[in-house]
Amino acid sequence: MAEETSRKPMADAEADSLRRLERDVRDLASRGDVALPAYPAVALRVQKAMARPDFGLDEVSHLVGSDAALAADVLRCANSSMYRRGAPVTSLTQAVTRIGAQQVMRLLVASGLATHVHTAGPLAPLRRLIWIEGLASAAVCQELARQRGLRSEEAFALGLLHDFGRIVACSSLESLLEERRLAGSLPADAWAGIVERLHVSLGLLVASRWQLPPLFKDVIAAHHGGAPGSSEDPALLEVVQVSDQVVAQLGANPSVSSDDLACIPALGKFVEREVVARVLRKVPEFVEAFEMPAPAPNGKHSPIAPPATTLCAGERPVRFGVTVNLGRRARQFTAMAIARNGLALNGTEPLPENRLHEATIHTQPGPLRIWTITKLARPEGGGFHVEMHPFALSGVERGLWDALVAGESPRS
Numbered sequence: 001m002a003e004e005t006s007r008k009p010m011a012d013a014e015a016d017s018l019r020r021l022e023r024d025v026r027d028l029a030s031r032g033d034v035a036l037p038a039y040p041a042v043a044l045r046v047q048k049a050m051a052r053p054d055f056g057l058d059e060v061s062h063l064v065g066s067d068a069a070l071a072a073d074v075l076r077c078a079n080s081s082m083y084r085r086g087a088p089v090t091s092l093t094q095a096v097t098r099i100g101a102q103q104v105m106r107l108l109v110a111s112g113l114a115t116h117v118h119t120a121g122p123l124a125p126l127r128r129l130i131w132i133e134g135l136a137s138a139a140v141c142q143e144l145a146r147q148r149g150l151r152s153e154e155a156f157a158l159g160l161l162h163d164f165g166r167i168v169a170c171s172s173l174e175s176l177l178e179e180r181r182l183a184g185s186l187p188a189d190a191w192a193g194i195v196e197r198l199h200v201s202l203g204l205l206v207a208s209r210w211q212l213p214p215l216f217k218d219v220i221a222a223h224h225g226g227a228p229g230s231s232e233d234p235a236l237l238e239v240v241q242v243s244d245q246v247v248a249q250l251g252a253n254p255s256v257s258s259d260d261l262a263c264i265p266a267l268g269k270f271v272e273r274e275v276v277a278r279v280l281r282k283v284p285e286f287v288e289a290f291e292m293p294a295p296a297p298n299g300k301h302s303p304i305a306p307p308a309t310t311l312c313a314g315e316r317p318v319r320f321g322v323t324v325n326l327g328r329r330a331r332q333f334t335a336m337a338i339a340r341n342g343l344a345l346n347g348t349e350p351l352p353e354n355r356l357h358e359a360t361i362h363t364q365p366g367p368l369r370i371w372t373i374t375k376l377a378r379p380e381g382g383g384f385h386v387e388m389h390p391f392a393l394s395g396v397e398r399g400l401w402d403a404l405v406a407g408e409s410p411r412s
Helices: 011-030 041-050 057-065 067-077 092-099 101-117 124-147 150-163 164-181 188-209 214-222 234-252 270-288 395-405
Strands: 316-328 329-339 342-347 354-362 368-380 383-390
Touching: 011 124, 011 188, 041 101, 041 383, 057 067, 057 092, 057 101, 057 150, 067 092, 067 270, 092 101, 101 124, 101 150, 101 164, 124 150, 124 188, 124 234, 124 270, 150 234, 164 329, 188 214, 214 234, 234 270, 270 316, 270 354, 270 395, 316 395, 329 395, 342 368, 354 395
Parallel strands: none
Antiparallel strands: 316 329, 316 354, 329 342, 342 383, 354 368, 368 383
16 A cells, blocks of 8 residues: 655664575475475365365364364355355255365465464564455356356365465564574565565475475466466466456455556456456455454564554645454443545554454444554553454445545545
8 A cells, every 4th residue: 555654764774684584484495494384274174175086075164163263154154245145054964065074174274374473572563465466366266267167165275375475474574583693674565575476485395395296386387477488377377467467456456456456467358357356345254254353462572663644645634433243252442644546543452453343433423434454552651552454345345435534524
């Protein structure tokens, strides 16, 4: 997103520390000494069961039910807007029947990896953002592949895993940060830069360790502008490359319409742009299905320097209530400023950065309920200053949001 930040050149000591961290992660990767998460065990058992000609959905349901947390994720996904058809499902057998065994296996991979993503750590906000982007990419890849007559379930897995090296890069950097003290804090884009430079080699290491099919290695290696001939399946490689461009749009704008997607050359067909735009509106609920309780702040020094603000130019003062749902508890804030890309709030407690929340904006003549992503949370006075951005608004929600930004009645 376009943000106003108080960026200043990194001090020499900070820049040297960052270069050493990147070099040391590369050295660990070259020796194969990077700690990687295990391939999710239940997904592996389901995969082995499905390899037998006599497997059944009841067996898949039983395997999923062996892990209560995974079972809950599958049920939430089956009832999310991504897969919902008709009445809510209440049993794993119904969920597996609705989603399909192949897709359940992919969701189990996502659920198993979510545990690794949501652990506490100094770069947790960056990990959370990467995970949201990965799930969004998986959803876009699945629907775009289906529209093009390609293998949609494989496309989902490619979208989910092609950038997982970014998560591994964050974890590797965090392990080194525990061993040494960084001189000061660095802007988020400095950390994102090092993660970007490391993620392909670490992603290939993951693919090798997990013994993923050759296609996954091709896509991981070539998704940043690789020629179609560099993959055994150029059509699926293009789908993944398109998903990266779509997800970039999602991160930069409160909403993404089919017209907004016209800037992506590979989405030349209107019907494809419409399909992708509809999928993006389902992403927040899909991400929410894999959320876990946020770790409590540990009070330690953060290596990520907070920006002065994440709101774009042109903000204006406001004053109205905002209710944010986090887990099972609603938290109350007061909006103090609004800009095209977000709200500045005051409250008595923080919100986890780069996490999606449902927020209700209490305006006249009625409330506006939208998905938001927290971009900044810092102590201020006796409370906290929080900035949140609208995320994946529908067309109607975007109209109401724009009216609110302009100071008009959002229901007029």
